[in-house]
Amino acid sequence: MSEEILEFTQHLINGIALGSIYALIALGYTMVYGILQLINFAHSEVYMIGAFATYYGARWFGLLDRPGISTFVLLLVFAMICCAALGVLIERLAYRPLRNAPRLNALITAIGVSLFLQYTGQIVFGADPKVFPTLIEDAALASFHGVSIRSFDVAIFGVTLFFMIALSYLIQGTKIGKAMRAVSANRTVASLMGIDANRVITFTFVVGSALAAVGAVLVGMKYPKIDPLMGTLFGLKAFVAAVLGGIGNLPGAVVGGLIMGLCEEMVVGYISSTYRDAFAFSILILILFFRPAGLLGKATQEKV
Amino acid sequence: MPEKAPILEVQDLNVHYGGIHAIKGLSFDVREGEIVSLIGANGAGKTSTLRAISGIIPYTGTIKLLGRPLTGLQPHEIVKLGVAHSPEGRGVFPNLTVLENLEMGAYIRRDREGIRRDLEHCFELFPRLKERISQKAGTLSGGEQQMLAISRALMTKPSLLMLDEPSLGLAPLVVAQIFEIIKKVNKEGMTILLVEQNARMALEISHRAYVVETGKITLSGAGSTLLHDRRVIESYLGA
Numbered sequence: 001m002s003e004e005i006l007e008f009t010q011h012l013i014n015g016i017a018l019g020s021i022y023a024l025i026a027l028g029y030t031m032v033y034g035i036l037q038l039i040n041f042a043h044s045e046v047y048m049i050g051a052f053a054t055y056y057g058a059r060w061f062g063l064l065d066r067p068g069i070s071t072f073v074l075l076l077v078f079a080m081i082c083c084a085a086l087g088v089l090i091e092r093l094a095y096r097p098l099r100n101a102p103r104l105n106a107l108i109t110a111i112g113v114s115l116f117l118q119y120t121g122q123i124v125f126g127a128d129p130k131v132f133p134t135l136i137e138d139a140a141l142a143s144f145h146g147v148s149i150r151s152f153d154v155a156i157f158g159v160t161l162f163f164m165i166a167l168s169y170l171i172q173g174t175k176i177g178k179a180m181r182a183v184s185a186n187r188t189v190a191s192l193m194g195i196d197a198n199r200v201i202t203f204t205f206v207v208g209s210a211l212a213a214v215g216a217v218l219v220g221m222k223y224p225k226i227d228p229l230m231g232t233l234f235g236l237k238a239f240v241a242a243v244l245g246g247i248g249n250l251p252g253a254v255v256g257g258l259i260m261g262l263c264e265e266m267v268v269g270y271i272s273s274t275y276r277d278a279f280a281f282s283i284l285i286l287i288l289f290f291r292p293a294g295l296l297g298k299a300t301q302e303k304v
Numbered sequence: 305m306p307e308k309a310p311i312l313e314v315q316d317l318n319v320h321y322g323g324i325h326a327i328k329g330l331s332f333d334v335r336e337g338e339i340v341s342l343i344g345a346n347g348a349g350k351t352s353t354l355r356a357i358s359g360i361i362p363y364t365g366t367i368k369l370l371g372r373p374l375t376g377l378q379p380h381e382i383v384k385l386g387v388a389h390s391p392e393g394r395g396v397f398p399n400l401t402v403l404e405n406l407e408m409g410a411y412i413r414r415d416r417e418g419i420r421r422d423l424e425h426c427f428e429l430f431p432r433l434k435e436r437i438s439q440k441a442g443t444l445s446g447g448e449q450q451m452l453a454i455s456r457a458l459m460t461k462p463s464l465l466m467l468d469e470p471s472l473g474l475a476p477l478v479v480a481q482i483f484e485i486i487k488k489v490n491k492e493g494m495t496i497l498l499v500e501q502n503a504r505m506a507l508e509i510s511h512r513a514y515v516v517e518t519g520k521i522t523l524s525g526a527g528s529t530l531l532h533d534r535r536v537i538e539s540y541l542g543a
Binding site: 175178179181182184185186188189190191192193194195196197 | 360379398404408456
């Protein structure tokens with residue numbers, strides 16, 4: 001196989017791995033938007049807390065130098081629980097009191113919560129980057145003419161796939177999932193069916209935040225330097241992915257995430273890593289220009 | 305005729321929207337097994353009355369279901385007590401299938417067997433829904449959506465079924481069909497509170513009716529009586 005194809009394949013694998021993590025975070029943005037029409041800017045900080053929960057969890061549980069599947073699963077679940085709790089707390093304290101206020105108020109509050117968590121993180125965790133614990137060994141599982149498939153990539157791909165299938169079953173096949181779709185379609189009518197919208201909204205935050213934790217653990221494994229501001233740019237790019245796919249649309253978030261990850265990896269591989277972020281936001285500008293509703297989103301007319 | 309027990313009692317209901325006094329001291333009741341209509345022009349306060357009963361909008365006054373005050377309860381709690389509300393404009397969940405919409409109607413219920421039976425019953429009432437069972441509700445015609453909205457309300461297994469403008473935007477033939485079903489559901493024992501602008505259709509099937517004008521009840525009586533009342537004919541039925 002020629003050198004070029006090998007290189008391209010390697011970038012493709014990396015891009016899919018990165019993209020599936022973007023997709024996980026983008027799902028959190030898009031779920032909350034679908035149900036509250038709120039862009040939860042604090043979501044990127046929930047993701048950050050997921051990384052730190054794993055960092056401290058590894059210390060508390062004495063799992064620092066014991067990489068393995070059980071360590072990975074235990075810390076993943078721990079981070080998911082921490083993030084879910086944080087998500088519920090944010091919704092209760094910051095968003096619920098504004099449920100009937102103009103949408104802009106909640107949006108500004110979301111930015112406020114985001115900044116609050118960033119700076120609280122710097123006080124509590126310290127501003128210096130920390131080294132993420134090794135959860136599993138990054139061994140090359142298979143090598144094919146120089147293209148290596150590493151255990152991290154398999155873990156990232158496998159875990160994201162698992163959670164996406166689980167989420168899809170949750171939304172399509174379970175009672176609470178149908179209630180989520182009903183509330184997102186029409187909260188008032190949903191309440192006329194006896195659905196407690198607040199409970200459904202809380203549940204949405206639980207799921208979205210837990211997915212952010214999964215994303216954080218996977219990113220931490222691959223790029224093991226974490227700091228309290230790590231969510232800012234990564235979260236913003238995941239948000240762009242959600243917009244790219246059509247915000248409020250779950251398959252759209254996955255598609256958007258994969259496109260973002262692939263594009264970014266290709267830019268890094270073939271152009272220059274200097275432009276990776278510029279490229280992400282150029283995509284945002286282009287979509288907003290040509291397809292404001294996103295790739296899979298439905299165009300809606302604002303009533304004036 | 306001996307009076308049946310009241311299912312719903314509304315006393316001195318007042319609703320304010322900002323500075324506007326939309327409902328001014330409305331009082332009426334609905335008794336077991338009746339169809340009671342609120343008729344009146346657009347904006348008279350009929351829909352607001354239903355929304356108050358369901359707990360969607362704040363009000364003053366008393367609303368009692370089977371003698372139990374509903375004041376201060378959330379909409380989802382009121383549904384559990386037995387009030388079903390098929391809202392104006394139908395409000396089907398467009399992104400859910402017909403079956404899923406009906407399942408949402410049964411959201412508060414745990415009796416699997418009963419749910420299955422009621423589902424079958426809805427399909428008997430509206431065979432069209434069975435044909436469209438796995439279709440997204442947003443792709444249904446207006447009439448089909450109305451059938452779905454009524455069925456979905458029935459799936460909550462209510463003591464009182466409230467229907468807001470079931471004729472809205474539908475062809476006369478479809479309206480006639482839907483009103484036949486409303487009559488049939490009532491014959492099977494369902495107590496119904498109907499809000500309609502189509503006064504003739506409403507009065508024809510109602511045991512009793514109230515005429516609502518700018519937030520007040522101006523006339524009330526048996527449906528058949530009001531159908532021949534000079535004032536009703538002049539204002540609501542045309543010549």
